[in-house]
Amino acid sequence: MTDGVVAFDHHGYSLRNRLLSYHTSGWANRYPEGWNCRLEHVSFNLLDRRDLNDNKMLGPEQYLHDPIVRAQRFLDRVNHMDPSARARAKHRVHIAV
Numbered sequence: 001m002t003d004g005v006v007a008f009d010h011h012g013y014s015l016r017n018r019l020l021s022y023h024t025s026g027w028a029n030r031y032p033e034g035w036n037c038r039l040e041h042v043s044f045n046l047l048d049r050r051d052l053n054d055n056k057m058l059g060p061e062q063y064l065h066d067p068i069v070r071a072q073r074f075l076d077r078v079n080h081m082d083p084s085a086r087a088r089a090k091h092r093v094h095i096a097v
Helices: 016-030 049-054 067-077 081-096
Strands: 006-009 012-015
Touching: 006 016, 006 081, 012 016, 012 081
Parallel strands: none
Antiparallel strands: 006 012
């Protein structure tokens, strides 16, 4: 998830461009025959079964365990204020240089 500058994933908060570089370089290094990706803007409700089915994706109730409950537990364990502020400060330093 990102606001365009700061991103959040299972590792925590980072700058979006660093996260993308980490993943694209990491996967490309694993597959010498080539690997690439493209970013897609999601313009539908990721929790709505009809929207998900229309986009050939599974809804939360179609997984073995409730992913919404698991995600909420994960998010509740994270201190969001400090790490996101640190990542945003790195962006400001990068812009100033």
